[in-house]
Amino acid sequence: MARHVFHCPLRWGDMDAYGHVNNVLFLRYLEEARIDLMFRLADRDGSGTFAGGSVVARHEIDYLRPLVHRYEPIAIETWVESINAASMTVRYEVKDEETVYARAETVVVPYLLAEQRPRRITDDEREFLERYRDEGAVVG
């Protein structure tokens, strides 16, 4: 019922020759936020973890403001938009107190690495994910 906030540290080398954080790096930040939610928190919670394998099926990202390297982490608000049988949609806002730098959405598919095929979301996983459904969101 709440958004997860991941405080993502930047690296100086994330900037490109234009002196901005390169657009590609934002996807790396989203990966860090997903891993914090789906690997670290889900694991601690005992409701399973997607660390065993999950793949990205789709990204959408809108860049709203240029971001420059700073020493303080950037906040990545992350929440679950919808949960389907074998995929889930995660949304994010990359922001600090004054500014939203980007909004994005990712479709994640749990994946059996050894067998190289997708798998269904388990009941435990679904229960875990439901806690990070945003209040305004509609069931997918």
Add this chain to the structure above:
Amino acid sequence: MARHVFHCPLRWGDMDAYGHVNNVLFLRYLEEARIDLMFRLADRDGSGTFAGGSVVARHEIDYLRPLVHRYEPIAIETWVESINAASMTVRYEVKDEETVYARAETVVVPYLLAEQRPRRITDDEREFLERYRDEGAVVG
């Protein structure tokens, strides 16, 4: 009137701990394809270059098949989907002879780096871009 094909070399280090090319790296490949079209070709052509500054306003990408490191470059077919007053939409297919690995779309905005603001597309640039409009595409 034709798609541009950029042959994008992979790097072994583009793979992540799952042994696949990481989803983030695909955006790096798209960047290379755009730069080949919008910096290198546009410059050679004398019709101006976006190298002086251009920013990504939006990406959409669908991952269709896992990609593993190989020594041969991957083909990135790139074409212009639409041209507006101050932005253009570029589409791509990341593929080899057998397989399409990803399809993507990027909104690019020409940008005056020194003044930190977007600018309009010039007539020369528009003429250049028109050559890479895909045949089936509708004017934006």
Add this chain to the structure above:
Amino acid sequence: MARHVFHCPLRWGDMDAYGHVNNVLFLRYLEEARIDLMFRLADRDGSGTFAGGSVVARHEIDYLRPLVHRYEPIAIETWVESINAASMTVRYEVKDEETVYARAETVVVPYLLAEQRPRRITDDEREFLERYRDEGAVVG
């Protein structure tokens, strides 16, 4: 007279297909540690900053143990080994409480970016750097 400790966050994507933090990424961690010392601390201190430009002239690094992604940052102890007229040598240990993962050394040259040439270290900078000379170190 003391080592600076920078707590460097890892990213999941720093791992390569072998499931270890890739050797290349260690240099990125060292860069973060140098920036924390030479850009952030030197700036706060008012004794000048190398952020205006500095280049790496040389690295040496010994990898002692494989490092795997974890959620806690890794410590990078950083100290100044020697200070010359127009360069300084920085040393590091990449470690946690149990293990030293790598030891490294970098020669850094202050650089005038606009003029594309090295410059001498100022007295203020030297005074700042002296504070991070390790006790056992001999003047360069």
Add this chain to the structure above:
Amino acid sequence: MARHVFHCPLRWGDMDAYGHVNNVLFLRYLEEARIDLMFRLADRDGSGTFAGGSVVARHEIDYLRPLVHRYEPIAIETWVESINAASMTVRYEVKDEETVYARAETVVVPYLLAEQRPRRITDDEREFLERYRDEGAVVG
């Protein structure tokens, strides 16, 4: 008896906020050159391959000139400096026709990934490596 030349493509994103190829990326280029020699060529040759696992024990690199992104690959001359029982030393020059940008040396250790331990170099591997010993080099 000859140096191997790997033509390493640069990426625009290899540049940092100073507008130069970042020092860290040079190690990525060296990795590509090693992989071309030790994975691709050794495999084709039938004399075994180090792709099954090898780790870097040490790097030394001297940066001689700043490198800026260009569309043509950079040449990485690579040769075997010495071969020991369970390690080898590889040397490189990163260059184009006019300029040497960096010289470097890497100690590589063949590694059994599954067992997480180093292994000895086989006779077939040694024979392969001997072909890339530089003429002036002394047996290690």
